[in-house]
Structure formats: C-alpha cells, structure tokens
Amino acid sequence: MRGFERTASLLVPRIRKAGETRGFAVTRLLTHWDEIAGPEVARIARPVEVNYGHRGGFGATLVLLTTGANAPMLEMQKEKIREKVNATYGYAAISRIRITQTAPTGFAEGQAQFVRPPRKPATGPDPEIASHAREVAEGVHDENLREALESLAQNVLSRRKQPAD
Numbered sequence: 001m002r003g004f005e006r007t008a009s010l011l012v013p014r015i016r017k018a019g020e021t022r023g024f025a026v027t028r029l030l031t032h033w034d035e036i037a038g039p040e041v042a043r044i045a046r047p048v049e050v051n052y053g054h055r056g057g058f059g060a061t062l063v064l065l066t067t068g069a070n071a072p073m074l075e076m077q078k079e080k081i082r083e084k085v086n087a088t089y090g091y092a093a094i095s096r097i098r099i100t101q102t103a104p105t106g107f108a109e110g111q112a113q114f115v116r117p118p119r120k121p122a123t124g125p126d127p128e129i130a131s132h133a134r135e136v137a138e139g140v141h142d143e144n145l146r147e148a149l150e151s152l153a154q155n156v157l158s159r160r161k162q163p164a165d
Contacts, residue, residue: 026050029062029085036088037081044070059095068101075099129157 029050034042049063062085066074074081078097085094133153140146 028088032088036084038084039075041077041081045074045099050094059092061096061098062094063098065100065102070147071099071101126158129154132157 014141029047033047039047045064045066047062048065051061051063062082064081065076078099082094082097086092106116130150133150136153137146140149
C-alpha cells in the first residue's frame with residue numbers, strides 16, 4: 001500500500017463476503033438478468049458492476065449500461081428495477097442504481113449489444129429415444145409423474161447420445 005487508503009475500500013471485501021453469505025451473489029444478477037429485470041428492461045440495459053463502498057449508507061450500488069436513447073426511460077424505472085432485484089434476494093441488497101450510457105456502436109471490443117441472438121428452434125425428440133423413455137416410465141400410474149419421468153428420461157438419454165465437444 002502507498003500512503004493512506006479510504007476506509008470504504010478496506011471494507012469492500014468484508015461487505016461483499018457478508019452479502020454473499022446472506023444470499024447476494026453478483027454472478028446471479030448477471031446470469032439471470034432477463035428473469036430478474038424482465039425482458040423489456042433486459043433488452044435495453046445490462047448490469048456491469050456492483051459497488052459496495054459509498055458514502056450514502058448501507059447497501060450496494062448497481063451500475064447499469066444502456067444506450068443514450070434508452071437512458072431516460074431507464075431512469076424512470078430505476079425504483080422498480082431496484083425493487084425487483086431486492087425481491088430476488090429477499091432483502092435490500094441494492095440501495096441505489098446508477099445508469100451509464102454508451103453509444104450503440106463503438107470500438108470492436110466495447111460495442112454495446114443488448115439483444116440476444118434468437119434461440120434455435122427446438123426439434124422433436126429422436127423417435128428411438130422417445131420410445132425408450134416411454135418404456136422407462138411405463139409402470140407409473142400417476143399421469144403427471146409418468147410424463148415428468150418420460151421428459152427426464154428423454155433429456156438424460158439425448159445427452160448421452162450427443163458427441164462430446
């Protein structure tokens with residue numbers, strides 16, 4: 001260390017560790033952003049950072065990245081987004097939301113792209129796998145349980161059949 005360091009920066013690792021023990025993990029916020037924020041917000045904004053050290057009290061600051069045109073719309077929804085994030089964790093993990101703007105296109109490494117590529121259409125199961133899955137769940141009398149077991153068997157059997165990457 002060189003010289004003095006802000007007290008908040010010394011506490012950041014401890015605050016992060018305490019937050020993770022209470023169920024707040026930043027990676028969950030990043031990986032499940034579409035479900036947490038909703039599809040319309042996820043289309044125009046991405047979480048980029050969670051800051052723990054600030055002067056305004058307890059809780060973290062969530063930094064969202066959006067394009068300049070969408071920033072005013074997102075600014076009006078900040079409280080609703082904060083409530084959704086905190087509802088996911090069950091307590092006030094996020095106390096503030098800060099919005100950062102970027103251009104829709106930029107340098108090759110820093111382009112902001114908020115639209116996910118379309119999902120591939122689901123193809124039907126292999127008839128051989130489907131018949132084998134039906135055989136596995138054949139003895140179950142409860143219809144809902146049998147359908148769930150067939151689905152599980154199809155997933156397991158189709159994973160085995162796929163070549164390893």
